[in-house]
Every structure is written in C-alpha cells, then in structure tokens.
Amino acid sequence: MEIRIESDSRIPIYAQIEDQVRAMIAAGQLRPGNQLPTIRQLAAELRINYNTVAHAYMELDRAGVITTQRGRGTFVAELLDKAEMAQLRDRQLCGILRASLKEANRLGYSTDEVAAAFHRELSRWLRENETSEEE
C-alpha cells in the first residue's frame, strides 16, 4: 500500500492516512476483504508512530470503511459494492472542489473571476500532470 505523508501539511498525519485509504478503496486499489498492512508495518514503512496509525485505523473502523478482526488484522469492509465505492470516490472529490468554491464565495469573488480562474488553473494542472503521469 502506497501512502504518502506530507509532514508539513496542516492536515494531521492520521487524517492523511484516512483520506488516502478511503481513496484507495474507492479507486478499487484496495478491494473489500483485502487486508491492510498491520499497524506496526505501516508505522514502520511511513516512519511514524504506532499510535498515529492506530488512530487512523480506529476512525476508519468506526466509519465502517474497514473492519478489525481481533488478533488477525484489519480488512477492507465487505459491505461496499462497486456502485457504493464509485459514489464514495465521487463524494470525496466533490467535497474537495466544493470546499474551494465555498471558500472563494466567502472571500467575495465574482462568478466570472472564479470561472476564469478555475479553467486557467485546471489547464495548468492538466499540463503538469500529463508529464508526470507518463513517467
């Protein structure tokens, strides 16, 4: 499982782990029933503390995204079917975008300004990522 932590981010490490696990499940990279790395494994891999990973897993468990089986490990919850996962993924992405639109709104930008900036930034981003995805 490839998780990347940005240690200078405002978002706490445990929340970064949560987000990425959700995204990987939603993307089908982690499928229902798949075992997640053990807390100790992931902590070692990311060079972070055991408790930080445990915190992330506990919250994912509570949210029903993963299930914990005593003494055996942690697994992606079985409940989610494909449609549900696609929905999950979609909601996460929408959430991010809406948050930025809401923020722009709060700061009093006009619809025209936002629309223009959106298109410009998206184009720039697509250009940047074409390159990096080909690597």
Add this chain to the structure above:
Amino acid sequence: MEIRIESDSRIPIYAQIEDQVRAMIAAGQLRPGNQLPTIRQLAAELRINYNTVAHAYMELDRAGVITTQRGRGTFVAELLDKAEMAQLRDRQLCGILRASLKEANRLGYSTDEVAAAFHRELSRWLRENETSEEE
C-alpha cells in the same frame, strides 16, 4: 466591515480574518486610506478573543496590506495601486484552487476524473450563484 467566521473550520480564525480583509481590499470594498475597525471593536463584534484579531492585524501589517498608526487606528495601506490589488486578488484565488487540485492529486484521482468533476461542480456553483447574486 462584514466578516464571517466559521468556528468549526480547520482554518484558524486569525487566518480567516486575514483572508477576508485581503479579499475586501482586493475587491475594492475597502479602499486605500479607509480605516479598519479597532481590534477591540472587531473582537466584540465577532465575539472572539482580542488576541486573535490582534494576530490577524499584525500579520496584515507585516505584509504591508494595512498600516497601524499608534493611537489613531489601523488603515488600508496607501501603497497599493490597482494593478497590485488585482494581482493580490488573483493570487489568493489561485491559491485556493491549486490547493484543491493538489489535494485531489494526493488522493490519486486521475486527470480525467478531476477535469470532469471540476466542470460539473463549477456549473452547479454558477447556477446556484446566479440566483443568489440577483438578490
């Protein structure tokens, strides 16, 4: 001056104030030379701590956006010409959008997904705001 604080946001209150003051200046709602409310006034109005407002003003002062004149009050800096303000405004908006694109990237969304979601959410947002801006 109408500032709205979201107390459940992850963004610190002082940063919310800074963002909004910058936006109001950039939008021309606050013009060079205009006086800002005193720290005490704004703190009372927003029902937040004196130090929180002081923190926001101090950073805006450091950034040269406002100037503090001892015993007289706080004013929008005279330095900024129109071009500078437009630039300021633009940078802020870009920052918001780029942050959301970076986030989407981090969570492993494909460029196609992001582009599609961007257009969809922007359209939705434009529709919502047509109505509300006519009020």
Add this chain to the structure above:
Amino acid sequence: MEIRIESDSRIPIYAQIEDQVRAMIAAGQLRPGNQLPTIRQLAAELRINYNTVAHAYMELDRAGVITTQRGRGTFVAELLDKAEMAQLRDRQLCGILRASLKEANRLGYSTDEVAAAFHRELSRWLRENETSEEE
C-alpha cells in the same frame, strides 16, 4: 452444537463460547457425558482460531463443567446433578441482569426510571419472543 459468535461484540470470543456451553448444559441441550465437538472441529465450524476454542475449553475444564480425556475428546462433566445445573443457569442469568443494573446505577439513573424502563423493555421483549418461539 450450535454456537453463534458475534464478532463485533466487546465480549471476547472465548468467553462467548464458554457462556453458551454453560447455557446449553444448564438448559439440558447438552447432558452429562455428552461429547463436545473437538477443538479443531469447532474452530473450523466457527471459522475462528484454534487457540480461541482451546482457551474456552480449558476454562470450562478448570471450572469442572467439562472433562477432557486425552486422546478421546471432551465431555460434559458427570458430576452435575439437576439442582446444580439449575443453580448454574440461574447464576448466569442473574449475572447478566445485575451487570445492567449496576451500569444504570453508574450512569446515575434514578430507581424510578430504571424500574419503569425495565418493565417496558421486558414487555417489549416478551412480545417479540412470543412470535419467534412459535416458529
């Protein structure tokens, strides 16, 4: 032997097994001298770890409820007469009820509240179980 495990319960699996074996003996579903499934059988049937079943059997053995005969298997203890079994059964049930009363106490509910809730919930439960027991 029909044992049902609730994997999301706070009660450890081995304790769930113990409880249910005791209950079955007390209820006369398992009689003195009856053979219990082997540890391996039960573990396979319940899809749980061998050691978990072994733990439950070991404790039941220590308590004198079952006897283990090397190479032959595990059997319900002969010692228990009817009165003893009735007592066993009663104690178990009392334990459950007292635990819930103690919990209510801990959380500061008044005797009136508890008494009222007890009667209401018991009535509800009796109604539910009339139906299901006729099946």
Add this chain to the structure above:
Amino acid sequence: MEIRIESDSRIPIYAQIEDQVRAMIAAGQLRPGNQLPTIRQLAAELRINYNTVAHAYMELDRAGVITTQRGRGTFVAELLDKAEMAQLRDRQLCGILRASLKEANRLGYSTDEVAAAFHRELSRWLRENETSEEE
C-alpha cells in the same frame, strides 16, 4: 463534575467518561452551554492521563454532544433541547437493558425464566438502592 472510574472494568476509561458525560447531560446535571472541566483538570481530578480524557472529549465532540472552542475550552452542545435530552437519556438506558435481554436470548433462556429473574433482580436492586439513596 463527578465522574467515577472503575479501573477494573472491561469498559475502557475513555468510554466510561463518555457514557457518564452523556448521562449527565441527559439528566440535566450538565446543561447546554455549560463548560466541562478542562482536559487537564479532569485528568488531574481522576488521576488519569491527559490523553485518556482528550480521547473521550474528542469522541463526544465528534458525536456532537459537546463543542470544542479553540483556546477556550469545551462546552455542552447548544443544539439539544429538553425533549432531545430526555430521549438521549432514555435511549441510553434502553440500550443497556436491551443488551442484557439480547444476551439472555443468545444464551437460550426461556421468556419465563428471564421474566422471573428480571423481577427478582429488580426488586433486590430497588431494595439496595432505597437504603443508599437515603444516605
């Protein structure tokens, strides 16, 4: 705030705190807007670790029972009106009782047995608590 911890209980300390805070709110001992003791205060009072209390508060916050105000402290959520609180209280008590009935069910006790035991244990408990409440 009077919270009692049973350190030999199966229930984790943080969960005991959560339960009791909920109960106190539901009982009206803690009212909407009331400030809870700070994490440090409660930890000192109960002679437990800062983090254990923080864990309990974090979960109560997430559940919307309390709200955390940065740098100021933690308060009972305002949302809850009297009816809601009574409901909360009722649900908690029901939950306890139903869990014990479900447990009895699982262990194969007949409705008659359970009904008899319920009345007997409730009477015993009422007798015990008459005395102790007069103290």
Add this chain to the structure above:
DNA sequence: GTGGTCTAGACCACG
C-alpha cells in the same frame, strides 16, 4: 503476532 489501551511527556497553534 495483532490490535487496544494507557501513561508520560513533548511541542504546537490558538486565544
């Protein structure tokens, strides 16, 4: 070996 809980203590942002 696996997750769960707790302690002790640190540093931080925020107010």
Add this chain to the structure above:
DNA sequence: GTGGTCTAGACCACG
C-alpha cells in the same frame, strides 16, 4: 491556559 497532535514505550487480551 486550552485543546490537538505526535512520539516512545509499556502492558494487555486475544488469537
């Protein structure tokens, strides 16, 4: 002073 996060490390029940 207040809560939030993280580390380091321990012990435990469970499997």
